Amino acid sequence: MSEQTLTCIGCPMGCRLRVTLEDGQVTAVDGAACGRGAVYARQECVCPTRHISTLARVRGRREPLSVKTAQPIPKAMIFACVEEIHRTCVTPPVKIGDVIVENVCGTGVDVVATMEIEAAE
Known part of the structure; x- marks a missing residue:
């Protein structure tokens, strides 16, 4: 089990997210004030993407x-x-x-x- 800390960019609040990973999969996301935080954390930890x-x-x-x-x-x-x-x-x-x-x-x-x-x- 490992933990990562991220700053959410899903909305203007910029929540500090604590993400728990087991075997490369997200098992928990703490600190998100809205639903977008959990979605962002799962995407960013498993397969991060960017626009160019x-x-x-x-x-x-x-x-x-x-x-x-x-x-x-x-x-x-x-x-x-x-x-x-x-x-x-x-x-x-x-x-x-x-x-x-x-x-x-x-x-x-x-x-x-x-x-x-x-x-x-």
Whole structure:
């Protein structure tokens, strides 16, 4: 049995959570003022995930394209996913929400544009 202490980011309260783990499974969560704390603690201790926001190159332009993952990806995959995104070169026009990279690094998560770029004239 082991314990971890986390600060919950599920709501603005920032509760201090004490998580008890047995054989890699969460058996108890103490300190959560709302239901989101227990959900956050279980996710963070078993399989932590994060959203990525970064930049992709745009063909024929100096300014990069702002992109993000459509859903969170496993925390262990962050650097590999960022590398794949940075190798991508996008051709304008691009609209907000356009898929820039499908299934980034085999995670099942798409990378989407968060800004628009007009076609070159």
